[in-house]
Amino acid sequence: MVLSVVVFDFDRTIIDDDSDRWVINQMGLTNLFNQLRTTLPWTSLMDTIMQHLHSNGITIDNIAQSLKTAFLHPNIVSAIKSAHSLGCDLRIISDANLFYIQTILEHHDILGCFSQINTNPTFVDEKGCLHVTPFHDSLSLPPHDCHLCPPNMCKGLVIDRIRGSLAESETRFIYVGDGTGDYCPTLKLGENDFVMPRKNYPLWKSICSDPKPVHAKVHDWSNGEELENILLNLVKKISHIA
Numbered sequence: 001m002v003l004s005v006v007v008f009d010f011d012r013t014i015i016d017d018d019s020d021r022w023v024i025n026q027m028g029l030t031n032l033f034n035q036l037r038t039t040l041p042w043t044s045l046m047d048t049i050m051q052h053l054h055s056n057g058i059t060i061d062n063i064a065q066s067l068k069t070a071f072l073h074p075n076i077v078s079a080i081k082s083a084h085s086l087g088c089d090l091r092i093i094s095d096a097n098l099f100y101i102q103t104i105l106e107h108h109d110i111l112g113c114f115s116q117i118n119t120n121p122t123f124v125d126e127k128g129c130l131h132v133t134p135f136h137d138s139l140s141l142p143p144h145d146c147h148l149c150p151p152n153m154c155k156g157l158v159i160d161r162i163r164g165s166l167a168e169s170e171t172r173f174i175y176v177g178d179g180t181g182d183y184c185p186t187l188k189l190g191e192n193d194f195v196m197p198r199k200n201y202p203l204w205k206s207i208c209s210d211p212k213p214v215h216a217k218v219h220d221w222s223n224g225e226e227l228e229n230i231l232l233n234l235v236k237k238i239s240h241i242a
Contacts, residue, residue, distance in 0.1 A: 001170065002170050002171070002172060002238055002239070003089060003166065003170065003171045003172070004083075004086075004087070004088040004089065004171075004172055004174060004234075004235050004238045004239070005088070005089045005091065005162065005166065005171050005172070005173050005174070006083055006088045006089070006090050006091070006173075006174045006176065006231065006235070007091050007092070007093055007159070007162070007173060007174070007175045007176065007185070008080075008090070008091070008092050008093075008094075008176045008177070009092075009093065009094055009176065009177035009178060009179065009181075009182050010092055010094035010096050010101055010119070011094065011095070011096055011178075011179070012178045012179065012198065012201065013176055013177055013178050013198065014072065014076060014080075014092075014104075014105075015070050015071065015072050015104060016070075016071045016072070016073060017070050017071060018096075019067065019070060019096045019097075019100040019101070019104065020042075020046055020096060020097075020100070021033075022066070022067070022070050023049075023063060023066055023067065023100070024049060026066040026069070027053060027058060027063075027066065029049060029052065029053075032049070032052065033045070033049065036048060036049075041134075041150075041151060041152065042095070042150065042152065043097075043120050043132050043133065043134045043152045046097065046120075046132040047131050047132045047133070050063075050129060050130045050131060050132060051129055051131075053130075054127070054128065054129035054130070059128065060099075060124065060128065060130050063099075063130065064103045067100055067103045067104050067107070068103065068104065068107045070104060072104065072108055073223065073224025073225075073227075074224065075223075075224035075225050075227065075228040076224045076227055076228065077108050077109075077110055078228060079224075079227055079228035079231050079232060080110045080113050081110060081113060082228075082232055083113075083231060083232065083235055084113035086232075086235055086236075086239070087239075088235055089115055089166075090113050090114045090115060091114060091115060091116045091117070091118065091162065092114055092116070092117045092118060092119065093118045093119070093155045093158045093159070093185065094117075094118070094119040095119070095120065095135075095150065095152070095153050095155075095179075095181055096119055096120070097119055097120040097121070097122050097132045098117060098119050098120065098121055098122045099122040099130060100122075101117055101119055102117070116162075118135065118155075118158045119135060119153075120132055120133060120134060120135050120152060120153065121133050121135070134151070134152035134153070135152055135153040136151065136152055136153060136154065137152075146184060148183060148184040148187075149181055149184050150181065153181070154184060155181055155182065155184055155185040156184035156185045156187065156188045158185070159173070159175075159185040159188040159189075160188060163188075172192055172193055172194070172238045173189055173190075173193040173194070173216070174193070174194045174195075174196065174231065174234055174235070174238075175189060175193070175194070175195045175196065175216070176196040176227065176231065177195075177196075177197065177198070177203050178197065178198035178201040178202065178203055178204075179201065179202050179203055180202045180203070180206070182197070182202075182203040183202075183203055183206045183207075186203065186207070186214055186216065187213055187214065189214075189215060189216035190215055190216065191215045191216070191217075193215075193216040193217070194216055194217050194218075194219060194234050195207070195214065195216040195217070195218055195219075196218075196219050196220065196221055196227070196230060196231065196234075197218065197220050197221075198220070198221060198222065199220040199221060199222045200222075204220055219234065
């Protein structure tokens with residue numbers, strides 16, 4: 001049996017914005033973000049932003065309400081639901097954070113479509129403040145030495161782990177992403193897999209500048225309609241192999 005594993009990035013792939021920056025802009029913290037941007041690693045910066053919001057009376061519910069206004073194209077919602085109903089194993093690998101992703105997916109009634117969400121963990125402390133921690137840290141995953149990825153997350157290692165967990169099945173990966181961090185996992189894909197880079201975004205530009213290292217078949221997309229059409233056609237193509 002051939003299993004289709006569809007792996008999505010989140011920011012600017014499932015949603016049309018960057019969820020971290022969305023909250024920062026919605027909460028009026030752009031100036032603070034710009035001041036701190038070069039002084040802290042990304043997850044530490046987001047954790048500091050969360051503490052600042054909490055100290056100014058912004059609750060987790062306020063943050064959640066902000067996240068629910070981020071744009072998620074209706075065709076992407078239907079693509080996710082359709083791929084799930086066709087028996088695909090849907091997963092997320094994202095450098096956002098768990099609270100943001102779960103909040104948005106639940107709001108659009110698609111959280112249950114995903115078997116796994118790999119992202120930076122979150123927790124709420126005793127004072128009700130949301131905290132963001134790195135995906136790779138001393139308590140869960142060891143540090144990585146991948147020069148293509150930021151210190152807090154190597155998406156390529158996650159792809160390796162997923163593939164290893166499905167060793168008994170014949171799998172075909174479809175990777176959907178847009179950013180620089182999606183290049184490493186793209187290089188982990190084989191000639192029977194597919195990568196769907198968002199056109200004119202960093203992943204697409206990296207592939208176009210040097211396609212030789214990429215073994216997967218490339219299908220670019222620009223918007224929700226194109227993502228849905230291409231993804232479901234690839235899923236159906238894989239199903240005919242079985």
